[in-house]
Amino acid sequence: MSGVEDLYQEMILDHYKSPRNFGKLENPDSEIEGRNPLCGDHLVVQMRFEKDQIAEVAFEGDGCAISKASASVMTETIRGMTRGEFQEVFAVFQALVTGVESDSVLELGKLAAFGGVAAFPARVKCAVLAWHTAKAALEGHKGSISTEEKV
């Protein structure tokens, strides 16, 4: 299956099968559900803050390999970040998965594994679902968000 190795990299499959920070926090400050109504994927992102920092972040839910691995890697990446840092890395991640050139000098680390998504436009929403949900949680939204609505 040439062409898909970039999408289903070993690291992505690993995070899909054994998602990190999967479960619930004890005392979350923020909890929000993200849904992709077109495919039925849904996940819940929880966060606990210390001042402006994301002290803890966890997720739960059901989705494809791309959405679940993306959520898992995201939780590892954004822990300890400030809101501003989150926005910055989200912007870079979005550029990466949509194939847009970015002039950011941020180190992508594990996130770079999602570069293969850009070749599969139908799967971009899977990759960004967790990020949009986390963004809504950071911005103090309540309840749930959807990939088909403006947040």
Place this chain on the structure above:
Amino acid sequence: MSRWRADFPGLDQVINGKELIYLDNAATTQKPEAVLAAVDYAQRIDCSNVHRGVHALSLRATASFEEARRKMARFINASSSEEVIFVRGATEAINLVAHSWGDTNIKRGDKVLVTELDHHSNIVPWQLVCERVGAQVEWVPVLMNGTLDLKVAHEILSSGEVKIFAFGHVSNALGTINPVQEMVAMAHEFGALALVDGAQASPHIAIDVEDLGADFYALSGHKMYGPSGIGVLWGKIEHLAGMPPWQGGGDMIRSVSIEGTTFAEPPFRFEAGTPNVAGAIGLGAASVFIEEAGLSAIAEHEALLVNKAAESLAEIKGVRLMGEKSKRVGAVSFVIDGVHPHDVGTLLDQEGIAVRTGHHCAQPLMDRLGIPATVRASFGLYNTLEEIDSLQAGVEKVVGVFA
């Protein structure tokens, strides 16, 4: 090999370096040359509005349009072409009934019976009409084998409060066939009407609306080798005659004056505005294509495909088929343990295999089966047994990637 394959130019293309294997026919079918030519002729040569002009082109277009209506009446064995209303598709057909018949006949405190097996298009219009008039939607549960729990249907109908029982002929998500005659008889026994969504039946099994006994039957052109944006609502004339218009405009009136408007007889009362003339003519051509191929020959060929697909997929470790095996037509729905359907869809696409993944607009069914989505391989008369081999090999590869 399928003897009909060469009629479909859309099949002859390369996807991701592989010959296209089109197994998403329950979503839409490819179009045969006869349909493409009919649509092209209607727009290239006979391009005119219908039902009004006195000039030659308009007369030709009108004749072809009304000929298409007669073809569709014959295709579903309607007693008269007056009972055939052209609509955008099955969704619009159901919405028409929900608005026109529903708003008039469903009152506060009444019930509408739908099923968990159905497509959202045969659920949501009923939820909306019930909200408008203060009625209640009741549900027929689906059993784990993909069949409906008709005991519950009987129980709910026997209250005598159900005005209409709406259900599908063939499940779009599972390919399972409902016992339409039995369900219609049950509705009628307790004074309810029956609406059948035939969108998934029309390309696969012969439809005889008289024999089925239903009150309304809906179908979509694009699922039966016709164009998109055209479909048919069939209704018994005794119902249609008493139903008010649901959209106003040209072509549906008898006379319009400042004092008020009187409306045309069915089917024109329900066809406001310029219709999809080329689409209707294309749909008529599709019905002739199916008749010439022969629904018994099609059914025989597709049964081979469905059975082979079900058997070969069931052989793969981790694959679970959804729905009852014996009464399936046109589609096989399955899940793979530990692999999300969307990943299956992306990986199969790399093999040139088009399948549908997701909830198939049947979320109540997915909830009942306890799964978020399935992979659905659905077949048309042009698919081949070799393509089923490729599907099996593709799914085995997917399992390998995630092993």
